[in-house]
Structures are given as C-alpha cells and as structure tokens.
Amino acid sequence: MDHNEGSLRSGGGLRQGLKRRRSQALGRPRGLRGPRVALSHACAPALIAAVLLAASDARAQSTSSPADDAAAFFDKALAWFDPSRAKSAAPVPDATPYTVTLNVTGDSSVRSAITDASNLQRLRNTAPSGAAGLVRRALADRERIIAALYAEGYYGGRITITVAGVPVDAPTVFETVERVRKAGPVPVVVDVDSGPAFTFGAVRVIDPAGRPVAGAPTPREMRVIPGERARATSITAAERVIVDRLRAQSRPFAKVLGKDVVADHASQTLDVTFKVDPGPVAIFGPFTVSGTKSVDPKFVLDRIDIRPGEPYSPERLDALRRRLASYEIIGSVRFREADHLNAQGQLPIQVEISEREQHYVGFGAKYSNTDGSSANAFWGARNLFGGGETLRLDAQLTWYAQGSDSVPTADPFGYRLAATFTKPGILTANEDLVAEAAALREVTDAYVREGGTFTAAVKHRFNDDWNGQIGVDLEQSTVQDAFGTTDPFIAGIPLGLNADTTDNPLDASKGYKFSATVEPFVAFGESGAGPVMLKAQLSAYHAFDEDKRWILAGRVAAGSIIGPELLDVPAQRRFYVGGGGTLRGFDYQSASPRTPTGLIVGGLSYFTASTELRVKITDTIGVVPFFDMGAAFASDVPDFSAMYYSVGLGLRYYTAVGPVRLDFAVPLNPIPGGSQYGVYLSLGQAF
Incomplete structure (x- = not known):
C-alpha cells in the first residue's frame, strides 16, 4: 500500500489485531484487501467511540488548548446574538486556510456518514494553526472516516488523503504546505472507496474454554443476524445484550472478555465470536x-x-x-x-x-377554548417529619370564559385552595396515608358549586404494579343548577384498585394503567343512604419500534351510579362527558343529558374511548392523529346508540420533564349550537 493510502486496517484499535491468512494474502496490497482478516476485540469500542464522539472532539484536532477552544466556542455562541462579536473574535495564530474536496466512490449511500465524520469538511471554515495543524486534522480524518465506514458495515474500503498534492503522511508534506499556503488556501483532497457492504456470517458466544455459553442470547436477539448488514454498532450493542441476558440468569459478574471479528472478503461476510465469562450464579x-x-x-x-x-x-x-x-x-x-x-x-x-431539596415551589397553567383556563401555584415540603411525609399547598384560579348556561348570572371565576398530606408506612411499609382538604368554587355549564371537601385513604401496595385503597369522601357544598339551589351533604366510602405497568408516567410507550372505584354512599344529598357509584378506566400503550417513534395508545372508561333517580343525585356528582379530558372537540360537559330547553343536566352513566398514534418526527417534535368517542346518559346503563365522535391532530414538543401537548379536534357529529372545534394546551400526553 502507498504511504498516502489508508484502509480499514488503520482504524483505531483495529490495527493491533489485523492478520491475514496466508492462503491468499501473499502479494496483495496491505490492508483489508486479503480474503479473510481477523480484527481484534478492541475494534468496535474504539471505532464506535470515534463515531459517537465525532461532534465533540474537533478541538482535539487543532493545536489550541482546551481553554482556547472553550473561549472560541463562547465567542461564537455570543455572535448569534451580537454579530459584531464575530468580527472582533481573536484570530487563530498562524492560520492555514484550506479547501477540501471529498470524493466518494463505491456505495454512495454512505456519503452523508463520511461527510458527518470528516472534520476537514465540517471545520473547513475554521482554519487550523500552521502546517502541523492542517496535517494533524487530515491524519485524524482518516481514522474518523474508517470508523464511519465500520459503523455502516464497510470493511474493505480505501482512503487516500492528499494535502497540497502530496500524501498526508509523506515526509515532505510540511514543507509543501508551507510553500503552497503562500499562494492561497491549501487544497486537500479526500478520496474514499467504500468497497462492498459486508453482512454477518457465523456468530458465536463461547466461554474461556471455547464451549458455547448456556443461556446466551441468539444472534437474532443480539441483532447480529447472519445475512444482515454487519454494522460495527450492532457488534458493540450485542455485548450489552449478552451481559444483560446472563445477569438476568442470576450471574451478576458476567462480562465479555473479548471478541474475534473476521472479515471474509471473498464472501463479504463478517464472522463474530464473543468470548464471555458467565461468572457464578449468585x-x-x-x-x-x-x-x-x-x-x-x-x-x-x-x-x-x-x-x-x-x-x-x-x-x-x-x-x-x-x-x-x-x-x-x-x-x-x-x-x-x-x-x-x-x-x-x-x-x-x-x-x-x-x-432532593426538602422544600419546593412551582406553578402551572392550562388553556382550552372549550374547558376554560386555569393557573396554579403550589408550595411543598418533602420529608416533613423525617419519615418521608409530604405536605403540598395548592392555590388555583380558573376562568370559564363563556359563563355557566345553567346559572347565567354567576361570576365566571373560580378557585381551589387545597392541602394534601401523605404519610408513608402508616401501618407497615406497604401502607400509606393520603389526605386532602380543599375549599373551592367551581363554575361549569351544568352547575356552580361553592364549599369544602375532605378525602382520606389508606393505600396498600400489593406488588410493584398493583395497589388498593379504602377511604372516606366528605363534602358540604352549596350548588346552583338549572333546578335551583341545594346544600347537599355527601359521605361515601370509596374502595379502589389501581395498576400501572407503564415505563413513563407522562409519556408511556408500553404497559397499561388500570383504575376502578366502588363507592357506596351513607349520605348522598336528596338520595340519602344507599346509592353506589362504579367507575373504571383502562389505558394501554404499545411501541412498534425500538426507538419508540411509533406508539399506539388507547383508553376506555365507563361508570354508573346505581340506585337513585337522576335528579336526586347532587349535580356535581353526576357524570359529564365533553372537553379535553374525555371528548376533545366538544364543549366541556356538552355530550351529556340536557333539559328540554337545552341546559346540561348530567347523567347516571357514561362511556368514553380514545385512540392515538403518537409519531415522533424528530427527537423533540411529534404529531398525534387521534379519535375520541363517548357520551353520558340519563340511564344507569350506557346507551351505545347515542354516542358522539371527534377526530383531531396533535403536536408534541418533547422536553426533559415530559411532552408539551397542543391538540386540535373537530366533532364528527357536532351538537347544534355547540363548538365546531377544540384547542388544548398542557404538559403531558392526553392520557
């Protein structure tokens, strides 16, 4: 091989372990053009690290110090906001401008990967310092491009780099650069022949004695499948799969000791043998x-x-x-x-x-053209008495802009002041106490209520996914609706069962959530004792790909109040459907039973269902087409022939704390005089 010609032999840690089998290698050029080449186990980590760090180690290719690089980066960042700073930034000492020509032959599909890996290309507008800086950058590019080819499964490529017309590693390169730079930018030419794409051949997992490791994952489970593209990234990822599988078999000290990677150029395949120490069962x-x-x-x-x-x-x-x-x-x-x-x-x-910090403060806000808007501020204390106790104080202001249809003279502003206290381990480590007291004023189309509530429950953890609870539910309020003003007293004993197997509470990609409540009432307004409220909800999530860019989510919910007549149930405890939480596109509570004059009354039962396809376009932007259906009913059993439907499209902006949700929905069978669309903005997915 000529001095200026690099091959995959030059890549990172690979060059230490390259060897050719004598059968066909004699007389051929140096590098990976022989029939079979064995690559040392250091290959993949070194090369993949080069690929992954390509964006961060550019400053290592120049002669400037880390402090100089940081200062230069800071100046560039400020120049975005103050362009005048760009003109006054300190120039690189002994700058050596250059032009770069990148020629890719073979498989053109790898051009973008090669271009991204090339510092010569990416930093072409930032001149290195002196001839030594330019040569150093060019030499490093060979390693980076080889790493990029490996990452894409190309193990027979060639790289030729010339600087000022001479090979980058020629003895005369420095004096040639010094001479040429006087006439203008130094020409740099990078020629890359990708060679053929390799596929995986034989894949084995053996112990130090050369025996197959019992319980090791299959090639398909490791995603190094014979016949598929032999990307170096897949080899590195397979190591983690092997260790994870063996650790799951009670072998905490399992580790990959090394790997033999052999490239067969005749068949264009890559054989991989992982050498593994399973370690003892523990x-x-x-x-x-x-x-x-x-x-x-x-x-x-x-x-x-x-x-x-x-x-x-x-x-x-x-x-x-x-x-x-x-x-x-x-x-x-x-x-x-x-x-x-x-x-x-x-x-x-x-x-x-x-x-975490023992005290915190925060605020939140929500907007909807159908549900009304709200702003909330809160203060909290963690570990109140040293046993994990928490106290949170909330103050919320709401504004129902269109006012209440049933109480048209009511002020549209509402509020809620609440204190929530939790005490972990009240009986054993598996039982927690949760209590909340609140004073509130709530304004809706169906009613306006003002009063106080108190709930308390003991929650028992059955296992990591399931818990149950029993508690008390008390309320004394003054309620105005289409039928006048009442002062109902409510006392119930709710029993709940809950499960959550999802992987993220704000943006689940797998698993399910389930909740069910049965609440018998000992006092229920005009109904007295005896009524029972039942409700349940199930949400499920499934990601179609490993990167979780395509997620199907679904939710179904239903409820019923058994025993009383509709108007004997306090207005605030009847069921309502409509709005961002149940049926997007419809006004809040609007898909519910009404009086003959059109005023919302609420129902004794309800049913809702939603489905969403959550598609990530980039790491931070996603779109969500969705479909909702549901209604509340005057009977204590849902009437599925009287359902309402809506469709819509959502936009998601993914942040570290969860997705910001913007949904736009339209009714498919709108209610006469009701909304023609709905807009919803909040933090977290709809369900």
Missing part, C-alpha cells in the same frame, strides 16, 4: 444504605423487600429502584454491587441515596 446478600441526610436509613431499609437468599435479579433491583424513587424526598437511587460474593455465596449491595 443470590442476594445484605443491603446497606448510604447517602441519606434528612431521611432515616431505616426508612429505606424497611422498604427493601428483597431478602438475602433470593436469586440475584436485575429486574428486582430495577423495580426496587423505581419504588424508592417514587418517594418525593428521594432524588436518585444507585445500587453498588460488591465485586465478589461473601462467604455464604451472597452478593452484598449498597444502596446509595441522593435526596
């Missing part, structure tokens, strides 16, 4: 806690339900991490596993806790 040992400040370590230990002697399981640890992190005072949870088993064959684990 059981859980004792847990210890560190990092706590205001929280008693015993509070954490009491909530660890993994007992010494249980088989080691990463899944159990993940569930424990989620459970501990659900307590507001705990900001993060890290498990530090011992590096060896104890005398009992157990794996000791240290739980490292990071606490």
Whole structure:
C-alpha cells in the first residue's frame, strides 16, 4: 500500500489485531484487501467511540488548548446574538486556510456518514494553526472516516488523503504546505472507496474454554443476524445484550472478555465470536444504605423487600429502584454491587441515596377554548417529619370564559385552595396515608358549586404494579343548577384498585394503567343512604419500534351510579362527558343529558374511548392523529346508540420533564349550537 493510502486496517484499535491468512494474502496490497482478516476485540469500542464522539472532539484536532477552544466556542455562541462579536473574535495564530474536496466512490449511500465524520469538511471554515495543524486534522480524518465506514458495515474500503498534492503522511508534506499556503488556501483532497457492504456470517458466544455459553442470547436477539448488514454498532450493542441476558440468569459478574471479528472478503461476510465469562450464579446478600441526610436509613431499609437468599435479579433491583424513587424526598437511587460474593455465596449491595431539596415551589397553567383556563401555584415540603411525609399547598384560579348556561348570572371565576398530606408506612411499609382538604368554587355549564371537601385513604401496595385503597369522601357544598339551589351533604366510602405497568408516567410507550372505584354512599344529598357509584378506566400503550417513534395508545372508561333517580343525585356528582379530558372537540360537559330547553343536566352513566398514534418526527417534535368517542346518559346503563365522535391532530414538543401537548379536534357529529372545534394546551400526553 502507498504511504498516502489508508484502509480499514488503520482504524483505531483495529490495527493491533489485523492478520491475514496466508492462503491468499501473499502479494496483495496491505490492508483489508486479503480474503479473510481477523480484527481484534478492541475494534468496535474504539471505532464506535470515534463515531459517537465525532461532534465533540474537533478541538482535539487543532493545536489550541482546551481553554482556547472553550473561549472560541463562547465567542461564537455570543455572535448569534451580537454579530459584531464575530468580527472582533481573536484570530487563530498562524492560520492555514484550506479547501477540501471529498470524493466518494463505491456505495454512495454512505456519503452523508463520511461527510458527518470528516472534520476537514465540517471545520473547513475554521482554519487550523500552521502546517502541523492542517496535517494533524487530515491524519485524524482518516481514522474518523474508517470508523464511519465500520459503523455502516464497510470493511474493505480505501482512503487516500492528499494535502497540497502530496500524501498526508509523506515526509515532505510540511514543507509543501508551507510553500503552497503562500499562494492561497491549501487544497486537500479526500478520496474514499467504500468497497462492498459486508453482512454477518457465523456468530458465536463461547466461554474461556471455547464451549458455547448456556443461556446466551441468539444472534437474532443480539441483532447480529447472519445475512444482515454487519454494522460495527450492532457488534458493540450485542455485548450489552449478552451481559444483560446472563445477569438476568442470576450471574451478576458476567462480562465479555473479548471478541474475534473476521472479515471474509471473498464472501463479504463478517464472522463474530464473543468470548464471555458467565461468572457464578449468585443470590442476594445484605443491603446497606448510604447517602441519606434528612431521611432515616431505616426508612429505606424497611422498604427493601428483597431478602438475602433470593436469586440475584436485575429486574428486582430495577423495580426496587423505581419504588424508592417514587418517594418525593428521594432524588436518585444507585445500587453498588460488591465485586465478589461473601462467604455464604451472597452478593452484598449498597444502596446509595441522593435526596432532593426538602422544600419546593412551582406553578402551572392550562388553556382550552372549550374547558376554560386555569393557573396554579403550589408550595411543598418533602420529608416533613423525617419519615418521608409530604405536605403540598395548592392555590388555583380558573376562568370559564363563556359563563355557566345553567346559572347565567354567576361570576365566571373560580378557585381551589387545597392541602394534601401523605404519610408513608402508616401501618407497615406497604401502607400509606393520603389526605386532602380543599375549599373551592367551581363554575361549569351544568352547575356552580361553592364549599369544602375532605378525602382520606389508606393505600396498600400489593406488588410493584398493583395497589388498593379504602377511604372516606366528605363534602358540604352549596350548588346552583338549572333546578335551583341545594346544600347537599355527601359521605361515601370509596374502595379502589389501581395498576400501572407503564415505563413513563407522562409519556408511556408500553404497559397499561388500570383504575376502578366502588363507592357506596351513607349520605348522598336528596338520595340519602344507599346509592353506589362504579367507575373504571383502562389505558394501554404499545411501541412498534425500538426507538419508540411509533406508539399506539388507547383508553376506555365507563361508570354508573346505581340506585337513585337522576335528579336526586347532587349535580356535581353526576357524570359529564365533553372537553379535553374525555371528548376533545366538544364543549366541556356538552355530550351529556340536557333539559328540554337545552341546559346540561348530567347523567347516571357514561362511556368514553380514545385512540392515538403518537409519531415522533424528530427527537423533540411529534404529531398525534387521534379519535375520541363517548357520551353520558340519563340511564344507569350506557346507551351505545347515542354516542358522539371527534377526530383531531396533535403536536408534541418533547422536553426533559415530559411532552408539551397542543391538540386540535373537530366533532364528527357536532351538537347544534355547540363548538365546531377544540384547542388544548398542557404538559403531558392526553392520557
């Protein structure tokens, strides 16, 4: 091979392990043009790191110091806001301008990957310092382009780089650059022949003795499938799959010792052999806690339900991490596993806790042209008495712009002042107390109420997904509706069952949520004792791809009040459908029973269903076409022949705390005199 000609042999850690089989390699050019080439196990990490770090290590290719690079970056950033700064930025000392020509032959589909990897191309408007800076940048480009080719599955390519017409690694390159730069920008030419795309051949997972590893994932599970494109990124990712699979089999010390990667140029295939140490099977040992400040370590230990002697399981640890992190005072949870088993064959684990700030404040807002708007401010305390207790105070102001149809003289402004207290572990570590007291004024089309509520419940955790609760529900309010003013007293005993297997509370991509409530009333306004309220809701989520860019979400809900006549039920406890939370595109509560004059009354039962296809266009932008249906009914059993329907399109902006939702919906069978569309803006998905 000529001095100026690089091949995949030059790529990162690969060059240490390249060897050719003698059968056909003699007399051929150096590099990967021989029939079979073995690549050392260091290949993929080194090359993939080069690809992934391509955007961040450009400053390593120049002679400037890290401090100089940071200052230059800061000046450039400020220049976006103050263009005059761009003119006054300090020039690079001994700048050597250049032009770059990038020629790609072979498979043109890799041009964009090569262009993205090339610092010569990306930094062409930033001149390096001196001839040495330009040559260093060009030499580094060869490594970066090789890494890019590997990442796309090309192991037989060639790279030729000339600077000022001479090979970049020629002895005369520096004096040639110094001479040419006097006449203008130095020409740099990069010629890349991608060569053919390789596919995976034989894939094996063996132990140090060369035996197949029992329980190892299949090539399909590792996504290194024979016959498919042999991307180096897939090889690196397969290592993680192997380790995760073996750890799931109670082998916490499983590790990949190395890998042999052999390129067969005759068949254009890549054989991969992973050398793995499965490690011993282990059981859980004792847990210890560190990092706590205001929280008693015993509070954490009491909530660890993994007992010494249980088989080691990463899944159990993940569930424990989620459970501990659900307590507001705990900001993060890290498990530090011992590096060896104890005398009992157990794996000791240290739980490292990071606490959140004990006090916080915040605010929120919501807008809808059909539901009304609201603004909310809140203050909270975490770990109030040292046992994970929380207290939150909320103050909310609402504005129902169109006013109440049933009480047209009512002021459209409402409010809600609430205090919520939680006490973890009130009986055992699995029972929590949740209590809330609120004073409120609520304005809707159907009614206006003003009064106070109090709820309290003891919640029991059955397992990581399911919990149940029993509590009390008290309310004393003054309510105005189409039939006058009443002062109903309500006392109920709600029993609930809840489940949540989703992966993200604000933006789920898999799993389901389920909730069901049965509430018998001992006092229910004019109905007295005896009525029973039933309601349930199920939401489910499914991602069609590993990157979670296509997610199908669905929700169905229903409820019924059994026993009383419709008008004996206090207006605020009847069922209503319509608006952003139930049936988008329709006015709030509008898809509900009405009086002969058209005033909303509410119903004894309801049914709603929604489906959404959540599509991510970029990492931060997504679109959501959706379909809603539902209605409330005067009977205590839903009448599915009298449903309302709507369709719409949503826009999502994904942030670190969750998606910002903007939905636009139109009714398919609009209510006469009702809204023709609905607009909804809030944080989090619709369900």
